[in-house]
Amino acid sequence: MVTHLRLSIFFEEPNERFTIENFDFLLTKALQDLHGQVGAAITINVIEYSVIASNEYSVLISCPKKNLMKVWSSLTLTGTYQSNRCAVIVKNVTITPSETLNDIEVQQS
Amino acid sequence: MEKPPRPCYTDFKLLARGPRLSNLLETASKLGYERVAVDVEVTFEGKKTVIPRVEELDKALKEFVTLPEGLEVLRRITIKVDNPNLLHVIQGSNALEEYDITALHITSEKAFQSIVSTITTDIISLEWSERLGFPLKYTQVSQILRRGTCFEVCYTPAIKSSSHCRQIISNIIQLSTFSKGKGIIISSGAEHPLELRGPLDVINLSCLFGMKEEHCKATITKNCAQVISHARQRTDIVKGAVLCQFLPSSASDDYVKEEGATLSETRKRSRSPEPET
Numbered sequence: 001m002v003t004h005l006r007l008s009i010f011f012e013e014p015n016e017r018f019t020i021e022n023f024d025f026l027l028t029k030a031l032q033d034l035h036g037q038v039g040a041a042i043t044i045n046v047i048e049y050s051v052i053a054s055n056e057y058s059v060l061i062s063c064p065k066k067n068l069m070k071v072w073s074s075l076t077l078t079g080t081y082q083s084n085r086c087a088v089i090v091k092n093v094t095i096t097p098s099e100t101l102n103d104i105e106v107q108q109s
Numbered sequence: 110m111e112k113p114p115r116p117c118y119t120d121f122k123l124l125a126r127g128p129r130l131s132n133l134l135e136t137a138s139k140l141g142y143e144r145v146a147v148d149v150e151v152t153f154e155g156k157k158t159v160i161p162r163v164e165e166l167d168k169a170l171k172e173f174v175t176l177p178e179g180l181e182v183l184r185r186i187t188i189k190v191d192n193p194n195l196l197h198v199i200q201g202s203n204a205l206e207e208y209d210i211t212a213l214h215i216t217s218e219k220a221f222q223s224i225v226s227t228i229t230t231d232i233i234s235l236e237w238s239e240r241l242g243f244p245l246k247y248t249q250v251s252q253i254l255r256r257g258t259c260f261e262v263c264y265t266p267a268i269k270s271s272s273h274c275r276q277i278i279s280n281i282i283q284l285s286t287f288s289k290g291k292g293i294i295i296s297s298g299a300e301h302p303l304e305l306r307g308p309l310d311v312i313n314l315s316c317l318f319g320m321k322e323e324h325c326k327a328t329i330t331k332n333c334a335q336v337i338s339h340a341r342q343r344t345d346i347v348k349g350a351v352l353c354q355f356l357p358s359s360a361s362d363d364y365v366k367e368e369g370a371t372l373s374e375t376r377k378r379s380r381s382p383e384p385e386t
Contacts, residue, residue, distance in 0.1 A: 010303060012301075012303055033271055034274070069317065072310070072313045073313055073316070073317040076264075076306050076310040076311075076313065076314050077264075077267055077268055077274060078268075079268035079303075079304070085301070085303050086303065087304070087306070089306060089307050089310060090309060090310055090313075093309075
């Protein structure tokens with residue numbers, strides 16, 4: 001069973017070179033820091049990646065449902081990326097990816 | 110079918126001042142918080158310590174901050190206590206009652222032991238991001254919770270440093286074992302908008318701290334409401350009442366007759382049932 005997470009990533013300073021590969025690295029590092037090698041081994045797919053502003057990005061990822069808590073908590077406790085302060089906020093969690101596109105703000109509040 | 114009422118998400122510790130506080134409040138409102146508390150931290154060092162008046166905080170809030178719509182802002186004071194002998198001074202302070210919420214940040218074992226039985230405060234926080242230096246005991250934790258006081262955990266140190274994160278997780282797992290997940294509130298302790306996380310992120314984080322699913326949501330909703338009601342009981346309710354009543358003439362005569370008797374004897378007589386005539 002797969003779960004989809006819609007994330008928003010905010011940077012303190014504009015980071016225009018933040019690519020999908022950089023995000024993948026951030027995610028793996030966050031999982032490894034909190035849950036070790038077992039966390040880093042969780043399979044995560046990046047489905048969608050979009051730039052909203054020079055310091056704000058929106059990403060849609062999918063992960064196994066049983067590992068949702070691990071993935072979510074490691075993203076919450078991420079505070080910096082390459083010495084640039086950042087915050088990852090989970091906007092929505094759903095089973096199908098189409099739901100996340102419609103109800104981003106409704107679900108969070 | 111009607112939707113259940115939306116829970117009131119609360120963050121009890123915002124530390125920023127000046128224009129940054131305005132950004133912080135705006136971010137909190139965007140993330141879905143409906144109630145926040147702006148914190149004033151004081152280190153207590155005896156009678157010389159001046160507890161800042163609440164008017165100073167009000168003035169700062171009016172000058173720099175534009176309050177977002179639908180966000181309730183409370184005023185909170187946190188006093189760092191190291192020496193248990195100074196706790197009675199805090200208890201008698203009138204300046205504390207002006208704040209909506211009072212909290213004690215305990216840094217020593219002796220101070221923690223003495224607050225268990227004496228002090229009434231709304232929130233207690235310990236140095237969770239470092240090694241506590243003393244073991245938490247089930248009896249102490251349950252005694253504090255029984256009086257309606259909650260334990261507070263801030264997640265910002267966990268975001269800033271991985272060693273703090275490790276210590277926080279370790280300490281909170283220990284605390285949630287003793288308290289069975291009850292009476293814990295999770296606050297941000299944020300000074301910057303990027304240190305703030307959404308309510309659902311915080312609920313998920315409390316799962317990581319070893320709490321049961323039903324207690325996770327309570328950390329930023331139900332338990333916070335409990336703290337506010339505890340604070341209102343402390344400030345809004347009169348501390349004591351005395352009933353004055355005229356004694357009937359026969360009763361006053363009896364009192365005069367017993368004047369020579371000791372107080373304990375009189376009490377014994379009043380407790381013992383009167384013989385039926």
